[in-house]
Amino acid sequence: MRKSITEQNRLFFLAIAAFIAGVALIWLYFVSGSARLEAGGEILLTDQENRHNINAHMAYLPDEEGRLTLEDIQSPAYANRFKPALGQTAFGLSAKTYWIRAAFANYSTQENWMLRLSNPVVDSFDVYVEPAAAVEEGETATRSRIADHYWTYSIRLPADLPVTVYMRAATDGSMIVPLELIDERAFRVQLRDEYLYFGLYYGFVLLMFAYMLAMYIFIRTVSYLYYSLYLIWFALSQLIWNGLLQEILGEDHWLLELLLRAFDNYEGVFLFSFIVCLLFGLLFLDKMLQLAAYAPRMELIVRILGLLSPLILGGLLFHWPGFSTMAIYYETVVVFVLTWATCLSVYRGNRAARYIVLALISLLGLAIPAILYTFGLMEFNILTHYGYQIGSVAEFVILAFAVSYQLRQNQIDKEAAQEQMILHQERMVRTLEHWNEELEQTVSLRTEKLVRIQQERNELLQNISHDIRTPLTVVQGGIRAMLLGIQVEPGEKNKHLEKIYEKVLYMNRFIDELFQLSRFEHASATEALESVRVRGWLEKEFLALAHDIRLTGRSCECLLPADDQSVMEIDCHAVRRALSNLVDNACKYSSPDSKVTLNAVLGSEKVQISVRDEGEGIAPEYLERIFERSDRGGKTGGSSDGNGLGLAIVKEIVERHHGEVRVESERGKGSCFCFTLPVAAG
Structure with missing residues (x-):
């Protein structure tokens, strides 16, 4: 989160005050002695x-x-x-x-x-x-x-x-x-001193240029390249301004003749090199100040000024009228814009911009006399003539600290990013390990499930083989006896035919239940759904089932919820089949004089339907697998025991309706099968 300037430490404000005071002292020393003198004739x-x-x-x-x-x-x-x-x-x-x-x-x-x-x-x-x-x-x-x-x-x-x-x-x-x-004699001494100072100055500039260029080569940060180019073009412009280039090369040197043919005069050469210097300064500060993040509008202005640079340079190169004057005003505008952009970046929390503020105070504070001197608003003194060089030394040193600070921040950010990356990698490794464990567990469970399914399939096939083979043997034996004309007791013939017919019905019912189970597994969850009133539909079904129960010689008790407007979306035929299967099992495994109870309890979101009998019950070891195919709850024997598909069909029907099915049983006290169906308010 960015901090405003008022939340930064006070050292920055003390540094600004110290730099302004230093510039003011230099002004007092050099400018105070430059007052105009009265004319004195000869x-x-x-x-x-x-x-x-x-x-x-x-x-x-x-x-x-x-x-x-x-x-x-x-x-x-x-x-x-x-x-x-x-x-x-x-x-x-x-x-x-x-x-x-x-x-x-x-x-x-x-x-x-x-x-x-x-x-x-x-x-x-x-x-x-x-x-x-x-x-x-x-x-x-x-x-x-x-x-x-x-x-x-x-x-x-x-x-x-x-x-x-x-x-x-x-x-x-x-x-x-x-x-x-x-x-x-005094002139020769002055030249010696000037060459000494200029040598130190340009040596320092070349050292800074080499340092920044090396930084760019090794780090590949484009701002360092811009700054190194800014340094070399600034030094070149000052070489021309101080006349050193002319003195070093000589008046008749081919390079000077080429420059004069191109720009017509040294003023044009100086302005051209200084505008190029400002262009690279714009590019450098745009990167250093991060204007896109801290001052987007100022970034647009800076880019417009950058685009205007080629126009100014072209005007100087082709000697368009008035472009020398325009170049001077352009320099002033660029200095003002960069100063304002820097202050705005500092205000919005850019710490690196604080160094640039100090650099601008040094450079502009000592260069302003030269700018005023250009417009005739100040008289000749050391600052008006060498202010750019004096200020640029302080600027170069401070910007070197700024670049070092940015490099240090980049290193800190890089280390932080590396730490984050390591943390992410460790978190990813842990996540992958967790996923691997889950995958192993899933594969293990799936393998166990496949093994269990295969075992169930084998058991199912064995049970199907057994359940089909037994009645088929009876049918085959009866038909064989008829073909051979075996004599039976009078009246026994009809019993044999009834037995054969019963076994054929059993096989048809068995095949029908297999077909229904397969159809329920592949049917769509919303297939053949109807909206019915809960109490009305259950009352109708319970009455029909109670009649069937009483025909078997057993009594029936029906418990229905109070009348309300609740509605449920069900496949009526399928739910009716599930109820019938549960009632058939209740009658099959209970004595003829027992009671079967049909009960429905309505909740806020679901209705619970149960079928309770008073039969022999189911052993606890069989309860977990009671709803699996071909499981008979430990019952064995003839065809009357069933084929083990009824409860599997019930489970498929209930789960297809997003309900749940369960069983409660105790040996010698009977069993209670319950299932739930979702309901909605009417």
Whole structure:
């Protein structure tokens, strides 16, 4: 059962507070010192300062059409249109071309200075130096960037000679032009430090990439593959943003030429790689956050954004108008959606999402300055330029913990599943053993039953043979005597014929009972059923049976239930046959002067019918088999003892009506045969 965020432990809230406090402290340290400076006219170069912020003293002129030349901006018509930058370095997404003007007065012993633009993805950046005296012989007014660093220019500033530098910046994305003037020695030291930090950073990223890729290879969890691809594309985008790819490969490298032909500028290359990075980030977080289970609607939005990624990438690749700006807005939307989806997953009980919240606090908290800087809402500082890298280090570390947590949870779930599987297997083994025991018992019982049936069949055949052979012998002897013309006493001839006729009737009755028994066994339970009133039908049958009993010289007592409306569904002929068989047995095994009692007791769901006699009774050892075929309850002798099928027929009839039959008997006191039939209220 999922738990809401309020039911989780407090450590998570303390971690959030600690991370927010840490980000706030970093902001206070770096952002507080980035306030805009007032314009100060010329930039005075002295030996006491080796680094100067050009943005604090420069002026700028938007060139919305991008058609102005150096001569145009130097003319009085445009020279007065320059506005002081007041320290501003980012100008948003307004104009695509800007002219920048800065004046220098060199009072130092250094003449060679480095003019650096800390935005390697700007489309073009041209530098013009005035007066011409500041340009060395053989050089043009357009300065070329130095070979080992992008958008860094070596400028000669003669002592005691005022110099004005004009710069033209053009980009299809956000206009970001952080400029500084550094002496040559300080510039080399800065490059060394930057390469050291970048080396550590990209080494860490490659280590994380190798770790995640190895996790995918060994575990085959697709989220690890998505995260490893996210890492490598993020690192590639930052390589381009920092200008390291250009510096490592060189300006004329075939790969850079191919990228420029494909995307026209480095801004397009950076946006393309960053959008691909976001796409894999979407796929990774969709799996990690389990949005299908915790936030289905957000999963739909995430998938829509994923489907929009190829459209944005295609627009960048084929240079569709406005897609560079659209890509920047797309990045902002993706960041917002992922943040909201993560918070929603945490609220709905996803524990793994808590790590991602902490990672987002680190990444976004340190990257937001860079985002604001892109729209011209913040000034240049360490966070605006390197915020993504600083935040991504914390993000990578925390997400590594998140992946480790998920892996641990998967292991726990796997172990729990294995334990459950073992329990199921043990339960299944016990069940199979139980089934095997039951099967063995069933097979044993069936075998015993088959043996008993076979024995009963043999006994039945023997009894049938005996019961048929005896009367047939009598008939055969009588007929033989007639054929031989044996003389008998006068009047004895009719007795012999009566004896033969009696035996023929006996055999017919015997064959009829065998046929009836077979028919009852194979008849349908609902065959020939009729709805009859219980008391009315029993009263009629009891009266007929009582008349037959009295004809044998025995008395009869009939006990009927009170008059009611109960109804029973029966095969009238079959039930009548069962009653007749019981009455015949009662008369057969009781003395002529005895009494036979017919009784019916009506209950709520069934009626019990009994036939009681005052005969010699049945021995206890024969009671269990009294209803089996050819069993005579220990009676042996002539044909008058019966053939043992009557009670078997009774049992078949009663069970076919979903009733029960039983017998109570005591030697010397008679027997009572009872059976039940189901009834329904009328």
